[in-house]
Every structure is written in structure tokens, then in C-alpha cells.
Amino acid sequence: MGYAFACAAAALVLLASGVSYFVVSNLRGLGSSHAIGNGPKSKDGATNILLIGLDSRKDQNGDPLPNAILRQLHAGSARGVNEEGVGGYNTNTLILLHVPNDGGKATAFSIPRDDYVDYEDAVGPQQHGKIKEAYGVTKAFTEDRLRARGETGKHQLEHDGREAARKATVSTVRKLLGVPIDHFAEINLAGFYDLATTLGGVDVCLKRPVQDHYSGANFPAGRQHLNGSEALAFVRQRHGLTNGDLDRTHRQQAFLASVTHKLKQDGIFGDLGRMQGLLKVAKKDVVMDASWDVLGFAQQAKSLTGGNVEFHTLPIEGFGTINRQSVNLVNPGKIRAMVHDTLDPPKQAPAPAASGGGAAKATVDVLNGGGHAGLAAKVAGALSQDGFTTGKVGNTTPHARTTVRYGASSEAAGKKIAGLFGAKAVADASLPAGTVRVVLGPAATVPSVSGSGGHHPGPTATLPTTGAQGGAVQGGGIPCVD
Amino acid sequence: MLTPLGAGALLAGVTLAGALVDAFGNHGPGLVLGICLVAGSLLAVALVHARHVRLVLPMPPLAYAVAAAFAGLVGDSGGTGGTVGLATSASRWLSSGFVAMATATLLVAAVAVVRATTTRAR
Known part of the structure; x- marks a missing residue:
């Protein structure tokens, strides 16, 4: 009886081992x-x-x-x-x-x-x-x-x-x-x-x-x-x-x-x-x-x-058209900061973000008239890194040089952006209030901005809970979605 | 010649020695345990009294199960928390010993058949 039990137990161990071996292999x-x-x-x-x-x-x-x-x-x-x-x-x-x-x-x-x-x-x-x-x-x-x-x-x-x-x-x-x-x-x-x-x-x-x-x-x-x-x-x-x-x-x-x-x-x-x-x-x-x-x-x-x-x-900054394709505009620096801070939350309470003297509240359209594919999106990303809201992004007819025009109540923003491109800001009554429009010429490059950007995450980045990307979806059950 | 208990003790001793080496040197059941299992099984089936040779047959898997649990719990306990953790750990330990266990069992069976046959012939 004891021997039969030992044989059965040994066979069971051998069988379980064989199955595990098969699964692991x-x-x-x-x-x-x-x-x-x-x-x-x-x-x-x-x-x-x-x-x-x-x-x-x-x-x-x-x-x-x-x-x-x-x-x-x-x-x-x-x-x-x-x-x-x-x-x-x-x-x-x-x-x-x-x-x-x-x-x-x-x-x-x-x-x-x-x-x-x-x-x-x-x-x-x-x-x-x-x-x-x-x-x-x-x-x-x-x-x-x-x-x-x-x-x-x-x-x-x-x-x-x-x-x-x-x-x-x-x-x-x-x-x-x-x-x-x-x-x-x-x-x-x-x-x-x-x-x-x-x-x-x-x-x-x-x-x-x-x-x-x-x-x-x-x-x-x-x-x-x-x-x-x-x-x-x-x-x-x-x-x-x-x-x-x-x-x-x-x-x-x-x-x-x-x-x-x-x-x-x-x-x-x-x-x-x-x-x-x-x-x-x-x-x-x-x-x-x-x-x-x-x-x-x-x-x-x-x-x-x-x-x-x-x-x-992950958040997007807005929608744009590049090379006749509809794309999501993103700010890589902001994304990196958000991912970093979500995985490793900062210990200290975040300091209030700098307002940029009102300039950062402007909406910036970036149109590429210089022929460098993808430049408008990069410039828009850099500007949004600097606190500007991204507006229309896409291509336009060829322009010989970079121009910056601004609508009502956005003179400060217009001048600040123009300074980044070495251009002169010009008032344009046809633009909506609070809007700056940048048309990139062939010599335009992505400007260096003062925002958190780059590879160094800023301390105030948190993933948004509103907007098109929506809030977090929780596991552990059956979440209801659109 | 060994009694069945002596053969079991021999096998258990050699296998546990291999488990000790693997627990501290390999962080879980590994090659040394497998080699010791095969060696211990061969010694046990070769040295046990011919009348009791069949009793060694179920010993290798049982010896491995005990020794692998020891080596795993001592050397590889990091992921054993909870049911899933323990189940996946046990699967890893069992799978790593399959070849040694199957080899030891087949060798024991072969030696047992040879010894039983030659004893009857005399």
C-alpha cells in the first residue's frame, strides 16, 4: 500500500515536472x-x-x-x-x-x-x-x-x-x-x-x-x-x-x-x-x-x-496638418516630464508655473513656408514647451523669410516669438485677438526656448485628466468607456 | 548491501548536498542538484539489496521534489509571495529538474531490471 502510494506520488511529480518543462520551453x-x-x-x-x-x-x-x-x-x-x-x-x-x-x-x-x-x-x-x-x-x-x-x-x-x-x-x-x-x-x-x-x-x-x-x-x-x-x-x-x-x-x-x-x-x-x-x-x-x-x-x-x-x-498639444496628413502635435519634453513624474512622483509640492508675463497665454499658429518638412510641428512643440498654446500648424505657400504677426492683445507674445527668430513682430488686425502667426522661411530653425523641455523633466508635470486624451482608465474591473 | 531505508537515506543525502550547493551558489535548483540526483539514484539502486531493488524506483522524483523545494525556498524565495508567485516558482523548479528526474528514473529502472534478472538467473 505504502509502495503504491509512493509510486503514484513519484509519477505525479514526474508528470507535473514534464508539463512545466513543456510550458517553460x-x-x-x-x-x-x-x-x-x-x-x-x-x-x-x-x-x-x-x-x-x-x-x-x-x-x-x-x-x-x-x-x-x-x-x-x-x-x-x-x-x-x-x-x-x-x-x-x-x-x-x-x-x-x-x-x-x-x-x-x-x-x-x-x-x-x-x-x-x-x-x-x-x-x-x-x-x-x-x-x-x-x-x-x-x-x-x-x-x-x-x-x-x-x-x-x-x-x-x-x-x-x-x-x-x-x-x-x-x-x-x-x-x-x-x-x-x-x-x-x-x-x-x-x-x-x-x-x-x-x-x-x-x-x-x-x-x-x-x-x-x-x-x-x-x-x-x-x-x-x-x-x-x-x-x-x-x-x-x-x-x-x-x-x-x-x-x-x-x-x-x-x-x-x-x-x-x-x-x-x-x-x-x-x-x-x-x-x-x-x-x-x-x-x-x-x-x-x-x-x-x-x-x-x-x-x-x-x-x-x-x-x-x-x-x-499621453497628452497631445493639438491637431495639425503636416505633409497633407492630419497629425497630433506633441511636446516631447512635456511628455518625458509627465512620464517621469508619474513613475517617480516628486517629493515636494510643485511650485506655481511661471506665467511668462502674459505672453505665454497667446495661441500660436505655425505655418511652414520654408520647405523643410516637419519644421512647423517642431517649432510649435518648442513654443508650447515655452508655455504658448498651439494653434494651427501646417504648410503654406513659400515665403522668402520668417514673419511674425500678432492679433489684438498679443503684442508681448508676438515680440517675444519674433525675437526667437530674429524677425520683427507686425500687428495684424485680421488675426483673432490673442493669436500670433508665425510663417517660417527657408532659414528658420527650431528656436531654443526657456521652458522645461529637453531631456530634463520639469518638476510640475502631471498627466492631464481632461481633454481629448481623457483621464486614467483603472484596471481591476470592467471600466466603462466611450 | 543497503536496506531500502539505507538506499533512501543515501539518495536523499546526496541530493540534498546538491540542493545546498545550488541554493547558495545558483539561487535555486540547478545543474548540481540534477547531477547529484542522478548519481545518488545510481548509487542507491546499485547498492540496495537485490531483493529490494524495485523499492528504489519511485525515489528519484520524490527526492527531487523535496530537494528542489529546499533549494528554491532557500535560494530563490524572491518571487514566492502569494498563490501565483508560489505556483510560478514551483513550475520553474519542477521544470528545471525534469531532465535529471527522467534520466534518474530511467536509469534506476534499467539497473533494477538488470539486477532483478541476474539475481533470478543465479
């Missing part, structure tokens, strides 16, 4: 990318992870997803993907997840996909643009270079193109946020769908009913259960939402909050069958960096498995 197999490189890493034991949601209709080999899946996803057809280029390689979801070492609350920052930024480690002539395009632009140029060198293998081109694209995306986000990125995970459209399906669907909550034929989102208000394809429509809808893309960002945050809530509620970490299902999804649809010990991370990330996570959306 599979998890190690997920980390296939070396794109993270030798960039700076977190030093305090915390982990920063960049979650990349790729709006690609192709698999890792560059082959279109099967038609049946594309239909489920409302994502065109395989023919459209191949011949008409439906869906590109936009990183429509970029979320930096900060998991502290002490098991405390995790913090996530969503980066609006249309933020106009300087790229880092991007391949090719385009070195700034929407942050979502750093991936696709770099991939395309990398593939062109490889083809020029004689590489013809489709899978090799896809692999190398994506690796370069991941590096550009990780480096660009690292530069924009000013924090180290320790690991990343990339998931494609099918991955979202498979994840939600494997979990048995997710619960979400909508503040108002929505109907959108582009994404297939057709949901009533209130809390509801969505299957895989409905969940994908939920995170993809942007038409018909008050704040468009920014509301979609909140949908993505709500989806992730629901997933972590479900993992906790259903005890999925203890359910071998569903864990295997999740592993299968991860192997098929997720790419992670090779240096990531996922099981070790799971131990650290108790806050995530407990739903203790807060989602923020």
Missing part, C-alpha cells in the same frame, strides 16, 4: 527577436515593456491571413491585402507598461498613434512622421536595401524588415518617453482575435451605444460580453467616436483591463488547458524579445495578474 521559444538591442535598461528592478499592436493583415512570414479570418476581422480580403496593399504595417497600439519591482501598481501609457515625432534608428530618408509609421517606413526601406543587395527570399526579407522595424519603433518610443525599454511584445490583428477567443470572450462596458460598419462595431450601451471578432471590432472602432483615435486608445486600455480582470477572475493561470491555449496563441501571433524570461516576469508582475494597473493616455 514553449515560453522560451516565444522570444525570437533581437531588435531590443543594447539600449539602456531599468536599473531599479522595475520592468518597462512596450506592447506593440500591429495592424497587419499578414503573418510573420509576410503571407496574408486566411480569408476566413480576415472576414471575421472585417479586415479586407487576402487578394486586397496582396494586390491592393490593404492594411499596412502601422503600429496602431503602442502601450508602455511599467511594472514596479515591489509588486505595486503597474502603470501603462498609451501613445496616440498619430503623434508626430522624430524617429530614432529608422532606416531610410524619412526621419520623422506619425509614430505609428516608424515601423512600416523602416520595414519598407530595409527590404529595399536588402533587395538591392540581391536578397530575394520573401521570408528572409519579411524577417529582416520586421526586425529593423521593431528596432525603430522601440528606439523611437524610448526617445519620446525618455525611459528605458526592457522588453517588448508585438501582436497582430489575428492575435487580438485569438487571444479574446481563447479567453472565451471578454466583458466590456460602453457608455453609449455604437454602430460602425468600418470595424463592425455594433454594440448597445452598458456592460456586455464580446466574442473574439466583436472584441476586435471594439478595439478597432474609431469612426463615430467623439475623440476618434483617442477614444479608440481608451477602448484598447479597457480591453487590456478586461483581459487582466478575466485572467484573475477565471483563475486561468491554474487552468492547464486554457494556459496551453494561451501559449498556442502566443506562439502563433506574438513576437517577443529573446532576452525576456516570461515566467520570471510573471512572478514579478503580481500587480498585473491582480488587475492592479492604471492606464494613461
Whole structure:
């Protein structure tokens, strides 16, 4: 009897060990990318992870997803993907997840996909643009270079193109946020769908009913259960939402909050069958960096498995048009300061911000008449760093030199800005009161401003709770979103 | 020749020695524990009295489970807080010993079969 019991116990240990070995080996197999490189890493034991949601209709080999899946996803057809280029390689979801070492609350920052930024480690002539395009632009140029060198293998081109694209995306986000990125995970459209399906669907909550034929989102208000394809429509809808893309960002945050809530509620970490299902999804649809010990991370990330996570959306300064594209204008210095102060709040109470003698209250239009692509956005960002409100930003007809005009009650601001460009401020009654308009000439450069900016975070930066980017979305439950 | 208890003690002693080395040198169950488990299992099955050789068969996994728990809790206790933490830690410890456990069990089974056969032949 005792011998039989010992044999059964030994068999059980051996079986559990075998299953664990299989799971751990599979998890190690997920980390296939070396794109993270030798960039700076977190030093305090915390982990920063960049979650990349790729709006690609192709698999890792560059082959279109099967038609049946594309239909489920409302994502065109395989023919459209191949011949008409439906869906590109936009990183429509970029979320930096900060998991502290002490098991405390995790913090996530969503980066609006249309933020106009300087790229880092991007391949090719385009070195700034929407942050979502750093991936696709770099991939395309990398593939062109490889083809020029004689590489013809489709899978090799896809692999190398994506690796370069991941590096550009990780480096660009690292530069924009000013924090180290320790690991990343990339998931494609099918991955979202498979994840939600494997979990048995997710619960979400909508503040108002929505109907959108582009994404297939057709949901009533209130809390509801969505299957895989409905969940994908939920995170993809942007038409018909008050704040468009920014509301979609909140949908993505709500989806992730629901997933972590479900993992906790259903005890999925203890359910071998569903864990295997999740592993299968991860192997098929997720790419992670090779240096990531996922099981070790799971131990650290108790806050995530407990739903203790807060989602923020990074602020934008306004909307603009650059190269005939609608973009979000951002102030990198302000973003870095906000991220820094959210992760490591200043000990002292913030001092009141300097008013700038009234000059900073003016709204500044910046129009590029000099032909340097992207300069208007950079100038607008620098001026907003100096406390000015960003107005209209875009291109205009060519101008020989930089001009600064100001409307009623904004003479001080006009003169201050004109001084930055070595120009003369001219009153212009046709401009609205409180507005300064800068038209950049060919010799114009980004002015040095006195604001906090640069790489050194200011002491008063807090993430906004109002405006288009909205307040924080709390994990640990089912948050209601627009 | 050892009694079954003696063989068990031998295996446990050698395995725990490996666990001690790994706990302080490797921060959790590792290679030394695995090698000690295989060596201890071979010694135990080779030295136990031929009549009791089958009793060694379930010993390697059980010895590993105890030794790995010791090495893990002493050397790798950082992430064991809470149910999820303990479960993931236990998974890591178990997975790291699978190859050694399976090897030791197969070797013990092979030696046991050989010894049992040769004893009957005499």
C-alpha cells in the first residue's frame, strides 16, 4: 500500500515536472527577436515593456491571413491585402507598461498613434512622421536595401524588415518617453482575435451605444460580453467616436483591463488547458524579445495578474496638418516630464508655473513656408514647451523669410516669438485677438526656448485628466468607456 | 548491501548536498542538484539489496521534489509571495529538474531490471 502510494506520488511529480518543462520551453521559444538591442535598461528592478499592436493583415512570414479570418476581422480580403496593399504595417497600439519591482501598481501609457515625432534608428530618408509609421517606413526601406543587395527570399526579407522595424519603433518610443525599454511584445490583428477567443470572450462596458460598419462595431450601451471578432471590432472602432483615435486608445486600455480582470477572475493561470491555449496563441501571433524570461516576469508582475494597473493616455498639444496628413502635435519634453513624474512622483509640492508675463497665454499658429518638412510641428512643440498654446500648424505657400504677426492683445507674445527668430513682430488686425502667426522661411530653425523641455523633466508635470486624451482608465474591473 | 531505508537515506543525502550547493551558489535548483540526483539514484539502486531493488524506483522524483523545494525556498524565495508567485516558482523548479528526474528514473529502472534478472538467473 505504502509502495503504491509512493509510486503514484513519484509519477505525479514526474508528470507535473514534464508539463512545466513543456510550458517553460514553449515560453522560451516565444522570444525570437533581437531588435531590443543594447539600449539602456531599468536599473531599479522595475520592468518597462512596450506592447506593440500591429495592424497587419499578414503573418510573420509576410503571407496574408486566411480569408476566413480576415472576414471575421472585417479586415479586407487576402487578394486586397496582396494586390491592393490593404492594411499596412502601422503600429496602431503602442502601450508602455511599467511594472514596479515591489509588486505595486503597474502603470501603462498609451501613445496616440498619430503623434508626430522624430524617429530614432529608422532606416531610410524619412526621419520623422506619425509614430505609428516608424515601423512600416523602416520595414519598407530595409527590404529595399536588402533587395538591392540581391536578397530575394520573401521570408528572409519579411524577417529582416520586421526586425529593423521593431528596432525603430522601440528606439523611437524610448526617445519620446525618455525611459528605458526592457522588453517588448508585438501582436497582430489575428492575435487580438485569438487571444479574446481563447479567453472565451471578454466583458466590456460602453457608455453609449455604437454602430460602425468600418470595424463592425455594433454594440448597445452598458456592460456586455464580446466574442473574439466583436472584441476586435471594439478595439478597432474609431469612426463615430467623439475623440476618434483617442477614444479608440481608451477602448484598447479597457480591453487590456478586461483581459487582466478575466485572467484573475477565471483563475486561468491554474487552468492547464486554457494556459496551453494561451501559449498556442502566443506562439502563433506574438513576437517577443529573446532576452525576456516570461515566467520570471510573471512572478514579478503580481500587480498585473491582480488587475492592479492604471492606464494613461499621453497628452497631445493639438491637431495639425503636416505633409497633407492630419497629425497630433506633441511636446516631447512635456511628455518625458509627465512620464517621469508619474513613475517617480516628486517629493515636494510643485511650485506655481511661471506665467511668462502674459505672453505665454497667446495661441500660436505655425505655418511652414520654408520647405523643410516637419519644421512647423517642431517649432510649435518648442513654443508650447515655452508655455504658448498651439494653434494651427501646417504648410503654406513659400515665403522668402520668417514673419511674425500678432492679433489684438498679443503684442508681448508676438515680440517675444519674433525675437526667437530674429524677425520683427507686425500687428495684424485680421488675426483673432490673442493669436500670433508665425510663417517660417527657408532659414528658420527650431528656436531654443526657456521652458522645461529637453531631456530634463520639469518638476510640475502631471498627466492631464481632461481633454481629448481623457483621464486614467483603472484596471481591476470592467471600466466603462466611450 | 543497503536496506531500502539505507538506499533512501543515501539518495536523499546526496541530493540534498546538491540542493545546498545550488541554493547558495545558483539561487535555486540547478545543474548540481540534477547531477547529484542522478548519481545518488545510481548509487542507491546499485547498492540496495537485490531483493529490494524495485523499492528504489519511485525515489528519484520524490527526492527531487523535496530537494528542489529546499533549494528554491532557500535560494530563490524572491518571487514566492502569494498563490501565483508560489505556483510560478514551483513550475520553474519542477521544470528545471525534469531532465535529471527522467534520466534518474530511467536509469534506476534499467539497473533494477538488470539486477532483478541476474539475481533470478543465479
